[in-house]
Amino acid sequence: MPNKVVETPYPLIDADPHASRVIRYMRLSDYAVWASATGAAPTALYLWDKWDPSKLKIRTQVRLGGLLGFVGGFLMAYQRSSFRFWGWSENKREEAKDLAELSDRARRGLPLYGESDQPEWIQGVAYRNSAFSQLKFHIFPMFNLVNHPHHGTDPEKYKPKDEPSSS
Numbered sequence: 001m002p003n004k005v006v007e008t009p010y011p012l013i014d015a016d017p018h019a020s021r022v023i024r025y026m027r028l029s030d031y032a033v034w035a036s037a038t039g040a041a042p043t044a045l046y047l048w049d050k051w052d053p054s055k056l057k058i059r060t061q062v063r064l065g066g067l068l069g070f071v072g073g074f075l076m077a078y079q080r081s082s083f084r085f086w087g088w089s090e091n092k093r094e095e096a097k098d099l100a101e102l103s104d105r106a107r108r109g110l111p112l113y114g115e116s117d118q119p120e121w122i123q124g125v126a127y128r129n130s131a132f133s134q135l136k137f138h139i140f141p142m143f144n145l146v147n148h149p150h151h152g153t154d155p156e157k158y159k160p161k162d163e164p165s166s167s
Helices: 019-024 028-051 059-087 090-108 120-130
Strands: none
Touching: 019 059, 028 059
């Protein structure tokens, strides 16, 4: 069954990026979103308690709010970084970084997206389960942790170009 081709305003870099690549390619703005969510959750709980006092010590609740803000902020930052891989938001920096990284791997003769000891059918299942899973974080956070060859792009663009001979 052919993959659905999604038209995007920016070039597709990777339809199902590995979790380590998504985290490595995060921008400063993604970290700012993560930090803001981490700080916003306990602050909101504290202000809520000031507005409608509970007469209880809220230290534990504020700490739990900080943990939930940290996890929620990470998921938001991860999703923003994934949007750039999919071409849903501006991705010029990621496109250049991806081209340099994977062209280097191709030049050295390494598999573009890493090696996997999983059988081919397991890699396909992993791809089908994790493709666009970042849109479902509110239901079940799932990350691509399997190296597989299914990425929705042409691997030929990473192969070294033949140098024209000077003779």
